[in-house]
Amino acid sequence: MNGSVSTCYPVSSTSSCGHEWLKQNRQLLTLLTEAERAIDHDLDIASTYLYQAIALLTIENQSEGAQRIHKGGLARWQISRVNEFINEHLDHCIRTTELAALLGLSVSHFSHAFKQTTGMTPLMYVTARRVEAAERYMLCSTHPLSEIALTLGFCDQSHFCRVFRRETGLSPQTWRKLHTANPSSQAALTAATSHQTTQVGSTL
Numbered sequence: 490m491n492g493s494v495s496t497c498y499p500v501s502s503t504s505s506c507g508h509e510w511l512k513q514n515r516q517l518l519t520l521l522t523e524a525e526r527a528i529d530h531d532l533d534i535a536s537t538y539l540y541q542a543i544a545l546l547t548i549e550n551q552s553e554g555a556q557r558i559h560k561g562g563l564a565r566w567q568i569s570r571v572n573e574f575i576n577e578h579l580d581h582c583i584r585t586t587e588l589a590a591l592l593g594l595s596v597s598h599f600s601h602a603f604k605q606t607t608g609m610t611p612l613m614y615v616t617a618r619r620v621e622a623a624e625r626y627m628l629c630s631t632h633p634l635s636e637i638a639l640t641l642g643f644c645d646q647s648h649f650c651r652v653f654r655r656e657t658g659l660s661p662q663t664w665r666k667l668h669t670a671n672p673s674s675q676a677a678l679t680a681a682t683s684h685q686t687t688q689v690g691s692t693l
Contacts, residue, residue: 562606579641585611621657627665
């Protein structure tokens with residue numbers, strides 16, 4: 490299993506992208522190794538590690554596609570402004586009209602440019618950011634899910650659980666149990682999540 494990962498992406502170790510590839514490769518190796526260890530005694534945990542590995546590769550492929558965009562996308566500063574607005578208003582309903590107005594663009598123009606740049610619709614992107622924030626909350630606090638749900642703009646705990654399961658494949662309870670019960674693997678999973686959240690901005 491490890492051997493197949495190490496030969497996925499040939500790259501020069503002297504290049505800047507080579508450093509990023511080596512970092513990603515180490516994360517993938519850790520995730521796949523943990524999945525292999527867990528597969529005989531806990532399929533739920535094993536599937537989580539595999540999901541994280543697949544998600545890491547998916548984000549990388551999306552980023553490579555974004556690098557090939559020459560026209561019609563958003564500039565780095567525009568994405569940064571959108572990210573700042575989302576981070577500051579996660580506890581509120583965030584509408585596409587608000588994000589478009591933030592950049593002085595029409596809704597249709599903004600939506601097209603945003604999807605061309607990030608590979609996601611604005612609402613999908615906001616949802617992903619909410620889920621990522623929820624993961625951070627669950628890693629560093631013991632707040633109940635109902636409180637986390639309201640803090641991050643979900644209607645209620647039930648809504649939060651449905652969205653979280655749709656985005657990650659696991660319920661928040663299972664995700665939290667997995668990460669708090671296995672501290673040795675938490676760093677790798679956190680690093681993988683961090684890599685996913687920063688990849689889009691770094692390639693614009």
